[in-house]
Amino acid sequence: MMAFSLRNIVAFLPLFHASIVVATLPSCQTCGSPEPSPPAPEPEAFPPEPEVPEPYPPELAPYPEPDQSPEPSEAPIDDDGVFDVTNYGAVADGGTECSSAFSAAWHAACDYPWNSTIYIPEGTFLVGPISFRGPCYNDRSPNVEIRGTLFALSSLSSFKSSYWISFKNLQGLTLIGGPEYGKLDGQGAVEAWKEPSCEKSARCKKLITSIDFINVSHATISNITLSNSKGFHLGLHGSKNIKIYNVKIIAPEDSPNTDGIHVSNSSNISIFSSTIGVGDDCVSIGPGSKNVSVSNIRCGPGHGISVGSLGKYKNEKDVVGINVRNCTINGTENGIRMKTWPGDRPSNAYNMTFEDIVMVNVSNPIIIDQEYCPSHKCKSNEPSMVKLKDIFIKNINGTYSTKSAVIFLCSSEAPCENVQLVNINLNYLVPNSPRQGRLNIKGFLNGLQVINSRF
Numbered sequence: 001m002m003a004f005s006l007r008n009i010v011a012f013l014p015l016f017h018a019s020i021v022v023a024t025l026p027s028c029q030t031c032g033s034p035e036p037s038p039p040a041p042e043p044e045a046f047p048p049e050p051e052v053p054e055p056y057p058p059e060l061a062p063y064p065e066p067d068q069s070p071e072p073s074e075a076p077i078d079d080d081g082v083f084d085v086t087n088y089g090a091v092a093d094g095g096t097e098c099s100s101a102f103s104a105a106w107h108a109a110c111d112y113p114w115n116s117t118i119y120i121p122e123g124t125f126l127v128g129p130i131s132f133r134g135p136c137y138n139d140r141s142p143n144v145e146i147r148g149t150l151f152a153l154s155s156l157s158s159f160k161s162s163y164w165i166s167f168k169n170l171q172g173l174t175l176i177g178g179p180e181y182g183k184l185d186g187q188g189a190v191e192a193w194k195e196p197s198c199e200k201s202a203r204c205k206k207l208i209t210s211i212d213f214i215n216v217s218h219a220t221i222s223n224i225t226l227s228n229s230k231g232f233h234l235g236l237h238g239s240k241n242i243k244i245y246n247v248k249i250i251a252p253e254d255s256p257n258t259d260g261i262h263v264s265n266s267s268n269i270s271i272f273s274s275t276i277g278v279g280d281d282c283v284s285i286g287p288g289s290k291n292v293s294v295s296n297i298r299c300g301p302g303h304g305i306s307v308g309s310l311g312k313y314k315n316e317k318d319v320v321g322i323n324v325r326n327c328t329i330n331g332t333e334n335g336i337r338m339k340t341w342p343g344d345r346p347s348n349a350y351n352m353t354f355e356d357i358v359m360v361n362v363s364n365p366i367i368i369d370q371e372y373c374p375s376h377k378c379k380s381n382e383p384s385m386v387k388l389k390d391i392f393i394k395n396i397n398g399t400y401s402t403k404s405a406v407i408f409l410c411s412s413e414a415p416c417e418n419v420q421l422v423n424i425n426l427n428y429l430v431p432n433s434p435r436q437g438r439l440n441i442k443g444f445l446n447g448l449q450v451i452n453s454r455f
């Protein structure tokens with residue numbers, strides 16, 4: 001039996017071996033201040049995120065003022081509200097660039113004074129950068145139904161913005177494929193992945209997200225397959241009340257920065273029943289994310305499910321209320337991870353629960369990394385000022401490979417606070433070879449409980 005009670009202790013234990021840890025602590029009087037953390041700075045000014053640099057030049061005009069009568073012009077009248085892109089000039093031959101046809105169909109559907117659907121039939125469409133922008137008639141988004149396959153243009157010079165497809169300023173969007181799933185292939189292998197990666201070079205190319213949702217609310221996204229993005233596959237920014245399910249996201253393990261789903265500045269997001277195997281994080285939950293639920297996800301290969309990275313930019317908003325549950329994380333570099341940059345950019349991330357997760361052959365199944373600095377372009381000697389607290393990790397089973405089972409690299413200036421490990425059962429996979437340590441703690445950790453756990 002071992003008990004952990006670390007209060008403002010500098011625990012510098014890079015090779016700490018906790019062979020069997022079955023500990024119970026009483027309640028948390030020993031765990032540090034029960035007071036809420038100081039109110040988060042709520043700055044108004046906020047720099048554009050690198051993934052979504054404003055402005056977005058090639059945007060379609062929003063819905064015209066109500067007194068301008070909508071005119072679908074020469075295009076056929078779709079009086080059932082279904083706007084088939086092939087009626088607007090799109091050709092399913094995989095070689096004709098279709099974005100202006102998609103735009104024309106969007107304008108017609110967006111203006112249509114009744115419910116409307118953009119319909120992309122079976123077949124292969126080559127599509128350049130395109131922005132589906134609202135608000136639309138009555139502030140209601142058309143639905144988008146994808147039966148076929150969209151291929152992105154492969155050359156990076158075709159993209160002026162940081163997305164391939166964006167949906168912006170819309171309410172009530174349903175983006176859906178059929179039972180065979182609509183397919184969107186970002187063609188990252190042709191050119192984008194060969195550029196110097198941003199982790200290695202300051203002169204890296206901009207990352208292009210396959211589908212960005214910006215200021216979108218009450219949307220559902222389902223039955224689509226995204227593959228081989230040039231950058232992230234799906235991005236949610238400034239959006240709320242979004243459900244994403246029955247989605248497959250596939251890119252090679254060694255494709256750079258191909259995160260599956262990235263969430264930032266968004267609330268009430270639910271991501272479930274999906275399979276994600278990519279070259280970077282399966283799901284990454286960035287600054288300003290509130291009430292995000294991730295469940296029934298198969299993740300791997302990739303870098304696991306992450307909160308972060310946080311603390312890279314000034315005036316980031318807090319991350320609050322994250323719940324990750326019932327996921328299988330298989331063959332990844334990390335399992336569940338919280339990552340923050342060194343340096344003086346304060347914010348908070350709290351109330352985060354990770355539960356009922358199976359790890360299969362994961363290098364670092366449970367990791368808090370407050371020294372995250374993949375580009376080596378940070379003040380790595382400065383402690384992170386991102387406060388991580390109220391972190392509940394429970395019912396985690398499975399196996400891990402070459403690294404430590406549990407790594408907590410906490411900040412010395414903003415100590416991790418109230419971290420609970422409950423019912424952790426992780427087995428080291430590789431017999432007869434040294435591992436780095438089962439529990440690896442550095443920095444200040446203000447209140448750790450390890451209950452009924454072994455790793």
Ligand SMILES: *[C@@H]1O[C@H](CO)[C@@H](O)[C@H](O)[C@H]1NC(C)=O
Nearest residue numbers: 081114115116140143172174
């Ligand atoms: C239009 O869409 C809304 C929201 O999905 C739905 O409640 C309504 O029944 C639809 N109206 C028609 C006429 O289909």
Ligand SMILES: *[C@@H]1O[C@H](CO)[C@@H](O)[C@H](O)[C@H]1NC(C)=O
Nearest residue numbers: 134135139168169170171215
């Ligand atoms: C967000 O979209 C709505 C339409 O749904 C629009 O009225 C509003 O101005 C947009 N907000 C921003 C910040 O662009």
Ligand SMILES: *[C@@H]1O[C@H](CO)[C@@H](O)[C@H](O)[C@H]1NC(C)=O
Nearest residue numbers: 176177178179180222223246
């Ligand atoms: C979506 O895919 C699921 C299987 O993953 C299928 O059961 C369902 O019918 C599909 N939905 C539609 C609208 O095609």
Ligand SMILES: *[C@@H]1O[C@H](CO)[C@@H](O)[C@H](O)[C@H]1NC(C)=O
Nearest residue numbers: 046047214215237238239265
């Ligand atoms: C966050 O999202 C809201 C709502 O869309 C928007 O008004 C605001 O500008 C966004 N803030 C940042 C920093 O992106």
Ligand SMILES: *[C@@H]1O[C@H](CO)[C@@H](O)[C@H](O)[C@H]1NC(C)=O
Nearest residue numbers: 241242267268269270291293
């Ligand atoms: C969190 O979001 C879900 C939808 O994903 C919603 O049902 C729930 O009420 C929200 N909870 C809070 C506390 O806002």
Ligand SMILES: *[C@@H]1O[C@H](CO)[C@@H](O)[C@H](O)[C@H]1NC(C)=O
Nearest residue numbers: 217239240241266267268291
């Ligand atoms: C999130 O969902 C809750 C519960 O439905 C709702 O009260 C809250 O307003 C939602 N938040 C946003 C930002 O829409």
Ligand SMILES: *[C@@H]1O[C@H](CO)[C@@H](O)[C@H](O)[C@H]1NC(C)=O
Nearest residue numbers: 273295296297298326327328
């Ligand atoms: C857990 O996720 C799996 C799919 O990964 C699903 O089949 C199962 O129903 C989920 N269990 C619960 C309790 O949600």
Ligand SMILES: *[C@@H]1O[C@H](CO)[C@@H](O)[C@H](O)[C@H]1NC(C)=O
Nearest residue numbers: 291292320321322323351352
């Ligand atoms: C913590 O976050 C969850 C969502 O994951 C929410 O339902 C719950 O109300 C939050 N609890 C507190 C104390 O904020």
Ligand SMILES: *[C@@H]1O[C@H](CO)[C@@H](O)[C@H](O)[C@H]1NC(C)=O
Nearest residue numbers: 298300328329330331358360
């Ligand atoms: C993990 O991934 C490997 C390789 O793809 C696969 O063979 C195995 O069945 C997966 N295990 C689980 C539990 O999903």
Ligand SMILES: *[C@@H]1O[C@H](CO)[C@@H](O)[C@H](O)[C@H]1NC(C)=O
Nearest residue numbers: 355356357358395396397425
């Ligand atoms: C972990 O293993 C225990 C004991 O075999 C089992 O009761 C529990 O359901 C498992 N949890 C998960 C998330 O697989």
Ligand SMILES: *[C@@H]1O[C@H](CO)[C@@H](O)[C@H](O)[C@H]1NC(C)=O
Nearest residue numbers: 331332360361362363401429
């Ligand atoms: C674990 O994953 C590594 C690659 O990350 C692989 O070489 C090894 O064979 C896997 N072990 C098992 C038991 O699947």
